[in-house]
Amino acid sequence: MRPSIISNTSLKIINKGTLYEFSSLSKISVSQLPNYNNFGNGNYLIQKSNFNHWPIYKKISNSNKVITEIKKIRGDITQFKNDLLKIEPSLEIESVNLNAGIVNIKGDQVTKIKTIFSKYI
Amino acid sequence: MFKQSIRRLATEVKQITPTTTSPFNISQPSSYTLAQLRSFPTLEPITFLPLPSSIFTPAHKHTRKDLLWSAVIYEQDSMRVGSNYAVQKAEAPYSKRKLRPQKGSGRARLGDANSPHMDNEIKAHVIKGYHDWSTELNQKQYNKACNESLSLKYKEGGLNIIDGKCDFEHDFAEISQSFIDSHKLKDLNLLFIVDETRSNLENSMKSWFTRDKNVETMFRKDKAKYLSKLKGKIINKDEVMVRDILRANRIFIEKQALQWMITKYGDI
Numbered sequence: 387m388r389p390s391i392i393s394n395t396s397l398k399i400i401n402k403g404t405l406y407e408f409s410s411l412s413k414i415s416v417s418q419l420p421n422y423n424n425f426g427n428g429n430y431l432i433q434k435s436n437f438n439h440w441p442i443y444k445k446i447s448n449s450n451k452v453i454t455e456i457k458k459i460r461g462d463i464t465q466f467k468n469d470l471l472k473i474e475p476s477l478e479i480e481s482v483n484l485n486a487g488i489v490n491i492k493g494d495q496v497t498k499i500k501t502i503f504s505k506y507i
Numbered sequence: 508m509f510k511q512s513i514r515r516l517a518t519e520v521k522q523i524t525p526t527t528t529s530p531f532n533i534s535q536p537s538s539y540t541l542a543q544l545r546s547f548p549t550l551e552p553i554t555f556l557p558l559p560s561s562i563f564t565p566a567h568k569h570t571r572k573d574l575l576w577s578a579v580i581y582e583q584d585s586m587r588v589g590s591n592y593a594v595q596k597a598e599a600p601y602s603k604r605k606l607r608p609q610k611g612s613g614r615a616r617l618g619d620a621n622s623p624h625m626d627n628e629i630k631a632h633v634i635k636g637y638h639d640w641s642t643e644l645n646q647k648q649y650n651k652a653c654n655e656s657l658s659l660k661y662k663e664g665g666l667n668i669i670d671g672k673c674d675f676e677h678d679f680a681e682i683s684q685s686f687i688d689s690h691k692l693k694d695l696n697l698l699f700i701v702d703e704t705r706s707n708l709e710n711s712m713k714s715w716f717t718r719d720k721n722v723e724t725m726f727r728k729d730k731a732k733y734l735s736k737l738k739g740k741i742i743n744k745d746e747v748m749v750r751d752i753l754r755a756n757r758i759f760i761e762k763q764a765l766q767w768m769i770t771k772y773g774d775i
Contacts, residue, residue: 404770405763405766405767405770406559406766406769406770406773407766408556408557408558408762408766409539409557411554411555411557414538414539414557418537418538418539419537419539419540419541420537420540420560420565421537422537423534423535425534425535425536425537425565426536426565426567426568427567428532429532429533429534430531430532430533430534431533431534431535431536432533460536460568461534461536462532465532466531466532469530469531469532470531472530473530484569485569485570485571485572485573486571486573506529506530506531507529507531507533
C-alpha cells in the first residue's frame with residue numbers, strides 16, 4: 387500500500403525474510419488440488435486455534451443476551467449446522483454467517499459443544 | 508509441454524469412499540490451486556503454477572466483502588490530506604459594527620456580521636487543517652483483504668501471472684495500442700503490478716492513454732487527477748492498494764511481485 391501522507395505508522399511492515407517459493411508441479415499430488423474430495427459440498431473443516439483450543443466462545447451482548455459463537459468453519463457451514471443439530475437437537479441456532487464461517491447458538495453452550503467436538507472430531 | 512505438465516495429475520484421480528464413522532462430515536481442503544503462467548506481451552500460456560489455496564480460495568467460498576469494504580475505507584482515510592481551511596468566528600473577517608439598532612426595528616436582536624448563523628463563510632464548529640483523518644485497521648484484516656481481492660480477480664479470470672519481466676522492448680504508444688487491440692482489452696481497466704520500474708511499459712501506456720490531451724499544459728491539480736483515472740496503471744508491488752486491485756478488470760502481475768505479495772500478505 388502507498389504510504390499515508392500524514393502518518394504511515396499504523397501499518398507495520400513485517401520483514402518475513404525469504405520470499406515464498408512456488409512448489410513445482412512434480413512435487414504436488416492430485417489430492418492437494420481442488421475438486422479431489424469435493425470440499426465445500428456437504429463437508430467442512432474446523433481446526434483448533436494456534437494455542438490448541440476449539441474456536442468456541444461465549445459472547446454477551448447488551449449485558450444480558452448470551453450467545454455461543456463457533457468460528458473458523460471452512461466449507462459447507464449449513465451442513466455443519468445440520469450435523470450439530472442431529473447430535474444435539476436441544477441447541478437453538480441464533481444465526482449463521484456464511485461469509486465469515488460463524489454459527490451462533492443461543493445460550494451458554496460452550497462446554498457442551500467443546501465436549502462434542504473433542505469426542506467426534 | 509503444457510499438456511504434459513498436467514497429464515500426470517489427471518491419471519492419479521481415484522474414487523474416494525468415505526470410511527469415517529463420525530457424525531461430522533470433516534474433510535481436508537485443497538492445499539494448492541492451479542494458475543497459468545504466461546509470457547509477455549503475447550500472453551501465451553507456458554506452464555501451470557500451483558498457488559496456495561490459503562490465499563487463492565476456491566470458487567465455492569464466499570468473498571469477504573466486509574473486509575474489502577473496511578480495507579478500502581482505511582486506504583481512502585489514509586490518503587486524505589486534511590488541509591482544509593475554514594474561517595471561524597474568532598478571526599472576525601467583517602466589521603464589528605452593529606448591523607441594526609437593538610430596539611425599535613420590530614425584528615430580532617442582531618449583533619455584527621461575524622456571526623456563524625448568518626449567511627456567510629464563517630463556521631461555528633469545524634475541523635480545520637492540519638488534521639489527521641487516517642483510521643486504524645488490524646494488520647490481519649488488511650492482509651486478509653489483500654488476499655481476498657487477489658482471490659476475487661483470480662476467480663473472475665482476470666489475473667494473469669507473467670513469467671519474467673512485464674515490459675515492452677520499446678516505449679512507443681503504438682505498442683500499447685497493438686497489445687490492447689490484439690488481446691481485446693479496449694475500455695477495460697488494466698493494472699500492471701511490477702517488481703521494479705518498467706520504463707518502456709510506463710512510457711508506452713502513458714503516451715497511448717493520454718494521446719487525446721496535452722498533459723504538460725494542464726494544471727498540477729488537474730494533471731494528478733487525470734493521470735490517476737487512466738485506464739492503464741503500472742504500480743510497483745509495494746504500492747499496490749486493495750482499491751487498485753478491485754478497480755482493475757485485468758491484472759498483469761509479475762511472478763516475482765506475486766511471490767513478494769504472498770510473502771507479505773499471506774499467512775504462510
